[in-house]
Amino acid sequence: MNIKNEIYEILCEVAKSLGLECDGMAVAFSSRPQMCDYQSNFALTLGKKLGRQPLELAEQIVQKIYELKNSKVEKIAKNAGKFEFFAAMPGFINIKIAPQTLAEFCQQTCLDKNLGVEQVKNPRLIFFDYGGANVAKELHVGHLRSPIVGEALKRLHMAMGDRVLADAHLGDYGLQMGLTILQLKEDGFLDKFFDKRKMAEFEKLQKTAEKCQKDIKNCDKSSKECENINNCTTNEAKCTETVEKCGENAENCKKAADIFDEIPLDNVTLDVLNDEYPKASKRKDVDEQFKKQADLCTLYIQQQKEPYYTIYKKIRTLSVAEIKKNYELLNCNFDFYYGESDAADYVDQTVKIFVDKGLARESEGALVVDVAREGEHVPIPKKSDDEPQRYKNPMPPAIIKKRNGGDLYATTDIATILMRNKDFDIDEIVYLTDNRQGQHFQQVFRCCKLAGISPEKQKLTHIAFGTMNGADGKPFKTRSGEVVRLKEVVGLLIDKARGKLIENGIAQDDDLPRKIGVGAMKFGDLSNTVEKDYVFDIDKFLSFDGKTGPYLQYTVARINSVLTKAKNEKNVQISRKNCVFSIQTPDERNIAMAILKLNSAYQVCYDAYSLNALCLAAFELASAFSGFYNNQKILSEPDEAKRIQLLSICFLVKECLEKALWTLGIDSVEKM
């Protein structure tokens, strides 16, 4: 049942019968809930156009509705009885929903497998990219937003019927890796790898390997010939021999890198990485020589030169395991833990596309793509005659190849899109990073569209969220040294939740404090508008009072408690199938309206790539329920039929809240 549409149709039919257009007409939730449930501005906008008094027009429309109620106009005859219409100053048409209509709405919502959340008409495949987590350093509070917002957006799309894929898209390919490895090398952590004897041994094997590579190419050729049945029957013995030799050679080729692979990286722990990267990062700003070496080191990794490449892979493995663990704490799951490096195989191909299409040009030794569009280079009006003419700056060109031949962030991002489009038929790719990367993504998107790497119909979206700032108003940065680790924050939240549970005498399973603590943090984050910066306030996160995640979880827990007691003490078990609704009291109305608003919040959030409307609507439903719960004795209600109606409301609220919590990526809890 789409109440808003039904109201709209009635008003529109009436308007037509009066010879008026429906353009620009809107039906919205009332800003005066005591007065009415919905409001329409139709008479206000139209009054202007027609040069008529809005209030008078509103009254005429309302009168007409009641006239047409018993007429043949089907849409009105069918639905008008569900609502009460009245005109109000300065020309609003106000609508109140009949109690019976609300009860029917609840009934239908309860029976619907999507709980009344409207599904998208044409489901799409959405690919989420959570750029940001960096392999060289541990996750800190600044890394929280992308998984929190991303997971919730992903689930929102799922709740609305889209298919989704998510890639953690780890930062594992750039300068930070070169810096880290160089620093580790200088500090003696990698002596075993750069041992002279090992290096000599490797070089020897490398030469053999090079020969092998050639052989393998020949082998491939032979193998293909072997596949031809005719050849094989005549030359079977020879073919088998060739294939065997090929296998042997392939083994030999691998062995060169094995020399390094066998060396354990046991002295390099996460703590070491946490020290080494910031150290190197600071140093590169003051030590030019060091920066040059780091660039070279980065290039070596990208060229898969040993032992850099093997060391890099080992660091990556170590780090990915840790990142995974952290994300799992936050209920964030990915279909892929790919990184920038996974697109490495597509980089050359990508660059070639730009070169072949004549889109790339050389500039100061680097390869760049002009992404500025026509009309972006316009003169700025002079304020005085002697002022030199200035121009608005168009978007600067994107660099896809460094002077030294290395790849950049843009290169791998474009190559990644190429890779994804080969693997999947994606309707939209959504990037989640902070807004400091806005220009980068605009450049990448334009590059992809120019080169046809992203099909025209494919939507590329950058969700540029605000940075999480410290008390000083500055973003949390690894470079600044002052880092609050993600793990520490989550730890504090868990401890706080555990304390509260003990205080309340609730027996807890191991995961309960985490669910509550993380729920508080997530709700705190998602209640903010996505694109704005917000202050990371540890006390705010730790607060479980008021408009918070735990408040919603608590509401669910209270309902669970009532439903369990109903089952045990009254032998009544409410399910979707045996719900019965009656919406009479103001508290009950508030709940029904809150569910109506919650369901429309899904669409609002879907359109806006934001979650705060859903947070707010879920909170308001919980709040409406708390009011009801406080005023209404449920289990002690003597009339059994009435009791079932009350329990049905409890059940529906619980279902709706759990769905909203799930969408936000927050766990519901049985007790707390």
Add this chain to the structure above:
RNA sequence: GCUUCCAUAGCUCAGCUGGAUAGAGCAACGCCCUUCUAAGGCGGAGGUCGAAGGUUCAAAUCCUUCUGGGAGCACCA
């Protein structure tokens, strides 16, 4: 300098394509646990929506200018 974002209650923030008396939460004050979980409920108090113009029946919302602040501006990611 250019690009872009922001400014709403003491604090943290909502406010959708202009609409009726600008809303929450926190903090502070006053009530409500012999009755289903008080991490709760109810009640007041708190505002020249950064400033000034403009558009109109109507502006926190749209336009212009100004003030204050954040971020980004080619080989970092």
